[in-house]
Amino acid sequence: MSSYEAGEFEIKRSVFDLDAVVGECVQTARPTAEQKEIELKLDTDPVAEYSGDRDRVGQLFDNLLSNAIKYTPDKGRVALRSRLEDNQVRFEVQDTGVGLSEEDCQRVFEKFYRVGKDKNMAAGTGLGLPLAKHIVEDVHGGSLSAESTLGEGSTFAVTLPSAGQLTGQPA
Secondary structure (H helix, E strand, O other): EEEOOOOOOOOOEEEEEHHHHHHHHHHHHHHHHHHOEEEEEEEOOOOOOOOOOHHHHHHHHHHHHHHHHHHOOOOOEEEEEEEEHHHHHHHHEEEOOOOOHHHHHOOEEEOOOOOOOOOOOOEEEEEEHHHHHHHHHHHHOOEEEEEEEEEOOOEEEEEEOOOOOOOOOOO
């Protein structure tokens, strides 16, 4: 059982360089992308200092990038973009992967929900995206959503208040 599942989710607030965390996550994901010959692109507006939980934000982007690469066929594309908009930072992780049905898109953030098994689906616990949603919404007061088209890919959008105030308590 994970610490998230057990309700032992520790939050450590600090001011950190958000750009550096995102860059580290991309560098961590790059070897796996290269093995699959996936083009991994980073296109971000500079954000610099952010107030939040550095480790959890890293965990969030590690999860989204890992999923995007896992579900994208060889020679596909994964992009992480960010833009500053109206006192918020909006990130998008977009892939040219297998995509999700409309129903799966709505349910993919439920604990233990697994997309229907087929040859293109990788193994998992069904906890990664619910944890990502918790990190974004409950811990940082932002939003996480998914848009997808079967056979074309998915886009996961993260919006964080630029002030980065921690708003929630552990699950």
